[in-house]
Structure formats: structure tokens, C-alpha cells
Amino acid sequence: xxxxxxxxxxxxxxxxxxxxxxxxxxxxxxxxxxxxxxxxxxxxxxxxxxxxxxxxxxxxxxxxxxxxxxxxxxxxxxxxxxxxxxxxxxxxxxxxxxxxxxxxxxxxxxxxxxxxxxxxxxxxxxxxxxxxxxxxxxxxxxxxxxxxxxxxxxxxxxxxxxxxxxxxxxxxxxxxxxxxxxxxxxxxxxxxxxxxxxxxxxxxxxxxxxxxxxxxxxxxxxxxxxxxxxxxxxxxxxxxxxxxxxxxxxxxxxxxxxxxxxxxxxxxxxxxxxxxxxxxxxxxxxxxxxxxxxxxxxxxxxxxxxxxxxxxxxxxxxxxxxxxxxxxxxxxxxxxxxxxxxxxxxxxxxxxxxxxxxxxxxxxxxxxxxxxxxxxxxxxxxxxxxxxxxxxxxxxxxxxxxxxxxxxxxxxxxxxxxxxxxxxxxxxxxxxxxxxxxxxxxxxxxxxxxxxxxxxxxxxxxxxxxxxxxxxxxxxxxxxxxxxxxxxxxxxxxxxxxxxxxxxxxxxxxxxxxxxxxxxxxxxxxxxxxxxxxxxxxxxxxxxxxxxxxxxxxxxxxxxxxxxxxxxxxxxx
Amino acid sequence: xxxxxxxxxxxxxxxxxxxxxxxxxxxxxxxxxxxxxxxxxxxxxxxxxxxxxxxxxxxxxxxxxxxxxxxxxxxxxxxxxxxxxxxxxxxxxxxxxxxxxxxxxxxxxxxxxxxxxxxxxxxxxxxxxxxxxxxxxxxxxxxxxxxxxxxxxxxxxxxxxxxxxxxxxxxxxxxxxxxxxxxxxxxxxxxxxxxxxxxxxxxxxxxxxxxxxxxxxxxxxxxxxxxxxxxxxxxxxxxxxxxxxxxxxxxxxxxxxxxxxxxxxxxxxxxxxxxxxxxxxxxxxxxxxxxxxxxxxxxxxxxxxxxxxxxxxxxxxxxxxxxxx
Numbered sequence: 001x002x003x004x005x006x007x008x009x010x011x012x013x014x015x016x017x018x019x020x021x022x023x024x025x026x027x028x029x030x031x032x033x034x035x036x037x038x039x040x041x042x043x044x045x046x047x048x049x050x051x052x053x054x055x056x057x058x059x060x061x062x063x064x065x066x067x068x069x070x071x072x073x074x075x076x077x078x079x080x081x082x083x084x085x086x087x088x089x090x091x092x093x094x095x096x097x098x099x100x101x102x103x104x105x106x107x108x109x110x111x112x113x114x115x116x117x118x119x120x121x122x123x124x125x126x127x128x129x130x131x132x133x134x135x136x137x138x139x140x141x142x143x144x145x146x147x148x149x150x151x152x153x154x155x156x157x158x159x160x161x162x163x164x165x166x167x168x169x170x171x172x173x174x175x176x177x178x179x180x181x182x183x184x185x186x187x188x189x190x191x192x193x194x195x196x197x198x199x200x201x202x203x204x205x206x207x208x209x210x211x212x213x214x215x216x217x218x219x220x221x222x223x224x225x226x227x228x229x230x231x232x233x234x235x236x237x238x239x240x241x242x243x244x245x246x247x248x249x250x251x252x253x254x255x256x257x258x259x260x261x262x263x264x265x266x267x268x269x270x271x272x273x274x275x276x277x278x279x280x281x282x283x284x285x286x287x288x289x290x291x292x293x294x295x296x297x298x299x300x301x302x303x304x305x306x307x308x309x310x311x312x313x314x315x316x317x318x319x320x321x322x323x324x325x326x327x328x329x330x331x332x333x334x335x336x337x338x339x340x341x342x343x344x345x346x347x348x349x350x351x352x353x354x355x356x357x358x359x360x361x362x363x364x365x366x367x368x369x370x371x372x373x374x375x376x377x378x379x380x381x382x383x384x385x386x387x388x389x390x391x392x393x394x395x396x397x398x399x400x401x402x403x404x405x406x407x408x409x410x411x412x413x414x415x416x417x418x419x420x421x422x423x424x425x426x427x428x429x430x431x432x433x434x435x436x437x438x439x440x441x442x443x444x445x446x447x448x449x450x451x452x453x454x455x456x457x458x459x460x461x462x463x464x465x466x467x468x469x470x471x472x473x474x475x476x477x478x479x480x481x482x483x484x485x486x487x488x489x490x491x492x493x494x495x496x497x498x499x500x501x502x503x504x505x506x507x508x509x510x511x512x513x514x515x516x517x518x519x520x521x522x523x524x525x526x527x528x529x530x531x532x533x534x535x536x537x538x539x540x541x542x543x544x545x546x547x548x549x550x551x552x553x554x555x556x557x558x559x560x561x562x563x564x565x566x567x568x569x570x571x572x573x
Numbered sequence: 574x575x576x577x578x579x580x581x582x583x584x585x586x587x588x589x590x591x592x593x594x595x596x597x598x599x600x601x602x603x604x605x606x607x608x609x610x611x612x613x614x615x616x617x618x619x620x621x622x623x624x625x626x627x628x629x630x631x632x633x634x635x636x637x638x639x640x641x642x643x644x645x646x647x648x649x650x651x652x653x654x655x656x657x658x659x660x661x662x663x664x665x666x667x668x669x670x671x672x673x674x675x676x677x678x679x680x681x682x683x684x685x686x687x688x689x690x691x692x693x694x695x696x697x698x699x700x701x702x703x704x705x706x707x708x709x710x711x712x713x714x715x716x717x718x719x720x721x722x723x724x725x726x727x728x729x730x731x732x733x734x735x736x737x738x739x740x741x742x743x744x745x746x747x748x749x750x751x752x753x754x755x756x757x758x759x760x761x762x763x764x765x766x767x768x769x770x771x772x773x774x775x776x777x778x779x780x781x782x783x784x785x786x787x788x789x790x791x792x793x794x795x796x797x798x799x800x801x802x803x804x805x806x807x808x809x810x811x812x813x814x815x816x817x818x819x820x821x822x823x824x825x826x827x828x829x830x831x832x833x834x835x836x837x838x839x840x841x842x843x844x845x846x847x848x849x850x851x852x853x854x855x856x857x858x859x860x861x862x863x864x865x866x867x868x869x870x871x872x873x874x875x876x877x878x879x880x881x882x883x884x885x886x887x888x889x890x891x892x893x894x895x896x897x898x
Contacts, residue, residue, distance in 0.1 A: 319619060
């Protein structure tokens with residue numbers, strides 16, 4: 001009998017609490033006042049729009065802020081349906097086919113995206129709005145295109161920055177996609193065995209410099225680098241996975257490396273000269289005395305060969321980088337000259353700082369006997385490069401061992417690296433906690449930070465990132481074709497709440513596409529969108545939008561959804 | 574008998590053909606293609622097209638199917654889209670860890686199941702029986718990954734009794750077969766995942782064993798043995814258990830099929846570098862050749878184990894006859 005009454009009490013109190021919750025929720029929604037017009041014609045009613053989010057397992061942050069923003073849009077009178085999708089499905093529909101209304105996305109902050117070209121040109125130029133292109137919104141503005149092209153051609157950084165800023169101003173005016181937040185990268189580190197921790201914008205603890213600078217404090221001289229998945233391949237010529245390059249860039253050397261703060265620094269190149277100061281011809285002189293891991297010297301021939309090779313075999317990762325190059329000529333043993341088709345400002349940071357130097361004596365025989373597919377399919381178990389680490393062995397999904405190249409011009413202070421793949425982030429974090437791994441190379445959730453910081457010897461680093469969480473509007477469809485709608489929707493994105501409630505403070509508001517973490521290229525006097533519900537309503541009202549008694553939004557007079565289902569007005573090319 | 578085997582073989586071949594065809598279409602229905610990963614790395618559009626062409630994915634579907642069937646029949650499973658390594662070699666890297674973990678799990682599950690099944694039947698109606706059956710059913714009903722996570726949290730993280738996962742401590746090096754699998758350290762890593770897996774699989778063979786035992790215990794020869802004055806222990810293990818084992822044999826084929834599914838979760842939770850991890854990766858990355866080959870491998874194992882169980886049944890129990898129709 002007693003048990004039974006307890007049961008009823010629990011059920012009863014449950015009903016009461018849920019009842020209260022729904023009441024308070026209702027009153028919350030009614031807070032915002034919308035002007036009401038009576039007897040609006042049904043055909044002017046704005047169709048239901050869909051907001052696609054990733055499922056929470058893939059990225060809880062994108063899922064949560066998507067739902068939060070959808071709630072705000074509903075308050076503006078839009079019928080919004082939020083649909084979580086599997087990442088593969090979302091990227092197919094959203095990024096490739098452009099079959100979406102709006103969806104949440106993140107541009108990861110990679111080193112090659114510190115140069116503004118990716119954001120300014122790569123995500124917004126009209127030539128990239130077709131199937132598979134990264135201008136996802138379908139932004140198509142001649143004025144903007146001209147600016148995006150201009151910033152590519154100007155090599156003086158200060159001059160270029162002015163053009164970038166102009167482009168950003170126009171972007172904010174037209175707002176084809178809505179910048180939301182820059183999420184800090186939070187990664188765990190176990191301090192038991194190493195000190196002098198260095199990390200980098202966009203790369204966190206996976207950066208090249210982390211491994212170059214770490215110093216052992218005890219007997220353990222191999223850094224154990226945990227990551228929630230294994231690499232796919234040690235042949236960078238056919239790799240497409242970004243973690244593969246985080247590993248192979250330690251084995252293969254680059255002419256230029258991007259420093260911790262984001263500037264390009266001559267590395268295997270001793271000097272780089274813009275011959276005619278027009279950004280079309282670059283003379284690169286190599287450091288002398290560099291050797292490949294098998295003892296052969298690194299020469300200008302190898303550099304020329306590398307650039308020609310990736311073009312010939314259509315190497316997926318590198319082929320885009322060599323596109324601006326017309327020809328590469330060997331001047332002498334240590335000097336090469338690059339002739340570009342046109343002046344291309346990101347050449348040093350996005351081509352020379354990304355390309356690897358491949359040994360000609362190793363790859364040429366493979367190319368000659370087995371052709372392009374032979375090179376791409378080559379397993380490359382020896383992985384002969386000229387970088388600061390040599391490959392010892394790779395046991396799939398177990399570990400990969402790199403030894404320090406003591407012959408290198410700037411050798412690392414550790415004896416080597418053990419890269420340990422885990423099956424998921426939880427296992428990786430547990431390994432750092434237990435001291436089985438020194439570095440956890442993946443972002444952890446903000447809520448895990450407090451718990452981790454209590455553990456002895458575990459440190460959590462948080463690095464501001466230039467990567468960008470944003471919402472894409474499909475400008476090929478109504479109602480997103482109207483700049484008033486995009487502006488209003490952007491004005492009700494609660495960025496502060498997203499940072500406080502979802503990121504627990506580990507993030508910064510995104511004003512435009514170039515984040516504040518990207519210190520050189522960021523302009524801090526741009527006027528962005530702050531949460532302002534009243535001004536959103538005003539923008540819509542001025543554009544002629546009206547609301548019925550139920551608070552549903554209607555198009556301005558004379559405008560209706562031609563395609564009731566999807567609102568399509570422009571096809572994807 | 575021979576005609577039965579022949580007929581079953583024909584059936585097996587048809588089943589395999591259907592399986593291969595299903596696998597081809599199954600993975601192509603999945604959203605995205607192998608270049609979905611390119612989006613993440615922001616590779617240029619041309620790179621995507623180049624790769625689709627290199628893998629023949631720009632060809633019409635029926636052409637791809639024809640090529641796929643031709644290669645499959647010739648035993649050519651193609652190369653992985655992700656690592657460009659021949660699929661057969663790739664599976665080779667992952668096979669041994671899976672065989673060791675799955676083998677020890679199933680063996681452990683069977684030994685426990687047979688003993689518990691026999692004992693619970695022998696002491697039917699006792700408290701021991703009630704507890705043993707409930708515990709077995711509890712582990713059978715709880716998700717395997719959950720049991721695994723709880724075991725890890727408690728036994729590894731809290732009590733430090735077992736490693737937190739993986740097959741070896743980092744930095745053991747790339748060793749030969751014996752140095753890899755026949756060390757105490759490997760055994761230490763093997764114990765916890767084996768126990769968790771076994772706890773999950775133990776219930777069904779145990780219940781089969783129990784009901785088979787209950788039937789046997791009513792047989793006349795048990796009475797006769799009692800009358801002969803044999804000890805209860807001798808009757809239980811020497812006579813009853815041996816005769817009750819038969820249905821468990823067929824159960825083995827079922828458990829193996831069942832264990833393949835559980836193996837995937839077990840490997841992910843315990844960070845075990847086996848086929849299960851390969852399966853998960855290949856599906857999430859739309860690596861069709863690897864996904865097809867691994868699923869094919871699983872299908873073949875299940876189909877052939879069933880075939881063997883059928884044939885073995887007749888061999889073990891001559892009373893089972895293979896009639897036509």
C-alpha cells in the first residue's frame with residue numbers, strides 16, 4: 001500500500017511540474033509583440049521552411065544552436081521545421097546538391113584558411129555556387145565577385161586587407177550566410193612527461209609546432225599523441241583526410257611553414273623573391289645541406305618534380321594548390337623559379353606552405369613503370385621525406401611510430417612520436433586522464449573541462465579559433481532570396497546565449513567571416529548583427545511583410561511562393 | 574547424405590549470389606559517396622571528380638555492377654577508396670585481433686553456458702537456478718556497449734585492474750606474430766573485453782543447454798545410472814551433460830552470427846583494432862569495396878557455419894536422417 005501511494009505521488013508531482021513548464025513556456029513565447037493585420041490573403045502566407053542540423057552525436061553544438069535559432073525564427077512568425085540529418089546525408093543535400101532551405105555548418109579553422117582567400121573567395125564567389133561548390137548559399141553578386149577577385153591579385157598585404165574589408169562589408173550588407181560563433185578549440189594534455197607546450201591557431205595541439213617544441217621532463221621521450229581515429233594512408237599523394245596530413249607533414253618537408261601566429265615563414269626555402277614585384281614570378285632558394293631520410297640530397301630538381309607530379313597524377317589534395325602555376329623551372333641545384341598564370345596573393349601561404357617536397361629518385365621510377373594510378377595506389381610504407389621525423393612503422397588502428405630525424409636542420413627535442421588512434425573521443429580523453437596518452441588531438445565538449453581540470457597532471461588548453469559556425473540560407477529559394485528576410489533572421493540569432501549556454505563561455509561571437517583569432521586579417525570595426533528582435537520586425541515591416549492574428553508571417557503584397565513546396569526560384573547549375 | 578550435402582551447397586551458392594547483389598546496392602543507396610569526406614577537407618571540386626573517375630564511380634550503375642560481379646567471382650575485392658590498399662590486404666591487418674577476441678569470447682561463453690546450463694537444470698527449482706538464469710538474462714538484455722562502458726569505468730578507471738582498452742600498451746613496437754599474441758600483456762588486455770562479450774552471449778546457449786538437460790534427466794538411462802549406484806556428480810558430468818550437448822552444437826553457429834554484430838560494438842568500446850572498427854570506418858566513409866568485402870565475409874561465415882552445423886548434426890546424432898523434401 002505504501003509503495004503504491006509513493007508511486008502516485010511521484011506521478012502526480014511529475015504531472016504538475018510538466019504542466020507548469022508548459023505554462024511558463026507559453027507565456028515566454030507571447031512576450032514578443034508582432035503587429036497584426038487582419039484578413040490577409042492565404043496565398044501570401046510564407047511557406048514552411050526547413051532548418052537542417054547535424055544529429056547531436058556528430059556535433060552537439062551545431063544541433064543545439066540550430067534548434068535555438070529555429071525557436072527565434074518561429075517567434076518572427078516563420079513556420080520552421082528542424083530536421084536533424086546524418087552528416088553524410090547533410091553534406092550530400094546541402095553542400096553538393098544544394099537541396100536545402102537552411103542548415104548549420106562549420107568551416108574548420110585550418111592553417112590554409114588563415115589566408116582570407118578561402119572565406120572571401122572560396123565560400124562566396126559566384127563561380128562556386130554550382131553542384132559541389134562551396135558557395136553554398138548561391139550568392140551571386142557582380143560587385144562582390146569583383147572584390148573577391150581583386151583581393152587575390154594584390155600581393156601587398158596592407159592593400160589586400162583593405163579590399164578584404166570592403167568585401168566583408170558587402171557580405172554583411174547582403175548576408176548570404178549568417179556567421180554565428182567561433183568555437184574555442186579545447187584539447188586535453190597530460191603534463192606528466194612533457195613541458196613547453198605550444199599550440200596553434202586552428203590546429204590546437206595537432207600543430208606542427210607542438211611536436212617541434214615539446215621537451216621531455218623525464219625518461220619518457222616519445223610523445224603519445226591520441227586521436228579519435230586512425231589515418232587512412234601514409235601516401236599523401238592520394239590522401240584526402242585532414243588527419244593524414246597532420247601526420248605526413250611531420251615526415252615530408254615544406255618550403256614554407258605557417259607559424260603559430262599564422263604568418264608564413266621560410267622553412268626549407270632559405271629565401272623567396274618576387275622577381276618582378278608583380279606577384280607573377282617567384283624565385284625560391286633552398287636551404288643547403290638538406291637530405292631525404294635515405295641520405296639523398298634535397299635539390300631544386302626534387303621541388304620541380306613534386307609540383308609537376310601532383311599536376312600530372314591529379315593528386316586530390318595538392319592539385320588545387322598548383323593550379324595558379326604555369327611552369328616551374330630549375331635555375332641551379334638549389335634554386336627554382338615559379339611562373340604563375342596570374343598574380344595570386346595566397347601563393348606563399350596556400351601553395352608553398354602546403355605543398356610537400358617529394359623525392360624524385362623514389363617516385364619517378366614508380367610513375368614510369370606504373371603510371372599515375374600506380375603512384376596514387378602506392379602504399380608508401382617507407383614514406384621517405386625530408387621532414388623532421390622519419391616513419392618507423394604503422395600498425396593500423398594500433399599505433400604509428402615516428403622517430404626524430406637527428407640530421408634535420410632544426411631537430412625536435414623529443415625522441416619521436418607515437419600516434420595512437422582511439423575508436424572515439426571518450427576513449428581518447430580517458431587515455432589522457434589515465435596517462436596513457438600525452439596529447440588528446442580532438443576538441444572536447446565544454447562541459448568536460450571542469451571535470452578534467454580536477455585531475456592531477458591533466459591540463460586543458462583552449463585556443464580561440466578562426467573556424468566559423470554559421471547558418472546557410474539558400475538564396476535560390478523563397479523566402480531566403482529576400483535580403484530583408486536574411487537580415488531579420490540573422491538579427492535574432494542569440495549569439496550570447498549560444499556562447500553561454502552551449503559553449504559554456506568557450507567561444508567568441510562571429511561578426512563576419514574572418515574571425516578575431518585571425519589577428520592580421522580581422523577587421524574589428526565591422527558592423528555585424530547583434531540580437532535585436534525589434535529591429536528584425538522593423539526590417540521585415542519595412543520590406544512589406546505582415547502578420548496575421550496567429551503571428552504567422554505573410555509576404556509583401558504581390559509576392560507569393562511560386563513553388564509552394566520548396567520555394568525554388570533558381571536552379572542549381 | 575551426399576545428395577543432401579549437394580543440395581545444401583547449391584542453396585548456399587544461391588544465397589551467396591543474392592548476398593553479393595544486395596551488398597552492391599545496399600551501400601550505394603546510402604547517402605553520399607566516397608568523396609563526402611572531401612567536403613570536410615574542402616578539397617577542390619576537380620579533385621572530387623578526378624577521384625570519382627579513378628574509382629570508376631562516374632560510370633552508369635549497371636556497368637559498375639557488372640564489373641563488380643566479374644571481379645567478385647574472380648576473388649578480386651578491389652582496393653579501398655580511403656587507403657588505396659587492396660581490400661584483401663587491409664582485412665588481413667585486422668583479422669587476427671578479431672579472431673583472438675571473438676574466439677576467446679565465444680569459447681568462454683560456451684564453457685560457462687554449458688556448466689551453468691547443466692547445473693541449473695540439475696538443481697531445478699532452487700534459488701541458485703533462479704539467480705543464475707536472471708543474471709544471464711540481465712546481461713543478455715543489457716546493451717553490450719553499456720556493459721562494456723560500465724566495466725571499463727569501474728574495473729579499469731576506478732580500480733585499475735585492467736587496461737583502459739587497446740591490444741597493447743602504446744610503444745610496444747611492431748612485432749612478429751608470437752610476440753604480439755602470446756604475451757601476458759596481451760592476455761591482460763584480452764580478459765576484460767572477453768568477459769564482457771561472454772556475459773552477453775552466455776544466456777542463449779545456457780538456456781538451450783538447460784532445457785536439453787531437463788529432457789535428458791527424465792530419460793530412463795539416468796534412472797538406470799542411479800540404480801547402478803553412480804554418484805550424482807558422475808551422472809551429471811559423465812552421462813547427462815554429454816548427451817545434452819547436441820542442441821548446443823547448432824547453437825554455436827547461431828552465436829557466431831550473433832557475435833559478429835556484438836563484436837563491432839565490443840571493438841569500439843574497448844578500442845580493439847579489429848574488423849569491427851574497419852566496418853564502422855568503411856561505412857561512415859562510404860568506402861564501398863571495404864564495406865562490401867567485410868559484410869561478405871560475415872555473411873559467408875554465417876552461411877557456412879549453418880551448413881556445417883546441419884551436416885555435423887547428422888554425424889553427431891545418427892538418428893537424424895536427411896529425407897527428401
